[in-house]
Amino acid sequence: MAASHADTAAPARAEPSLQESLLHGAPTPSERKPERRWAYPLWGILLVSLFVALHSAALLVWNLPGKGLSGKFNKEFLDKSHGRDYIDAAWLNQSWGMFAPNPPRSNTFVLVFVEDQDGQMWDFEQDIWGEDRYPYWFYDRRGKINRRIDGKKHYQRIYGAWVCREWERQNGGVPPKSVLFVKRWSKTPTEDQVIEQGGWEQWAEWRQSQQETITCKTTVNAQLPPELRERYGFSPEGDNEFRPVRLQTWWDKAERARSRAEAQGDDEDEDDGDGDGE
Secondary structure, three states, X not given: OHHHHHHHOOOOOOOOOHHHHHHOOOOOOOOOOOOOOOOOOHHHHHHHHHXXXXXXXXXXXXXXXXXXXXXXXXXXXXXXXXXHHHHHHOOOOOOOHHHOOOOOOEEEXXXXXXEOOOOOEEEOOOOOOOOOOOOOOOOOHHHHHHHHOOXXXXXXHHHHHHHHHHHHHHOOOOOOOEEEEEEEEEEOOOXXXXXXHOOOOOOOOOEEEEEEEEEOOOOOXXXXXXXXXXXXXXXXXXXXXXXXXXXXXXXXHHHHHHHHHHHHHHHHHHHHHHHHHO
């Protein structure tokens, strides 16, 4: 009877897992109390507080103007506290000059002219000289690009190729002959001169000089490709043959080196075969 009673008894209840007790268990009071008030020793707190104070002071003084009212204090504090050495060692010596650059001393623009098949020159209106070509209510990066290509042959070659394609697209698929870049600039007066004159005429007394000339027939990627000509409703074959950009990626260079090595190996095998035959 005892054996059968033991067999029919319910199994003991397993203890809940830590996850179950934390998520679904009833809250239980704990008599445990911290042994000390702070989690870190007092000397560690003082050391970290001193470092944070010196770090903050060095950064604040470093970012103060080096001239004017704060110039003397800036120099004396950084020299005596070795703050300048700390800023350099921690790589914190970042310049904020990019956010407040010196004002330009001249108004510079790059005019873009297109020569059509009849030899007539057309202003492609890519600058803002004399009129608000770009809206000033909203920022337009074309103005920045126009200033950036000044005197840069590589940039003007790429920009001129785009002008050739755009002119061809806008004029029924007829490509232009060339694209000419002309720099035009005027000198910006000083602040004293502006105050004395009550303003200044920014378009007066300008000078200009000729820069690059891009030939649309021979320049790479200066022609509409056949698929774009067909998309725009032109004949796939244009007056100028399309000259694509030749890509030179790392994979192309590796394949060329591999092909060269294989060809060199084949030549050596042929030489060895000729020698054995002799």
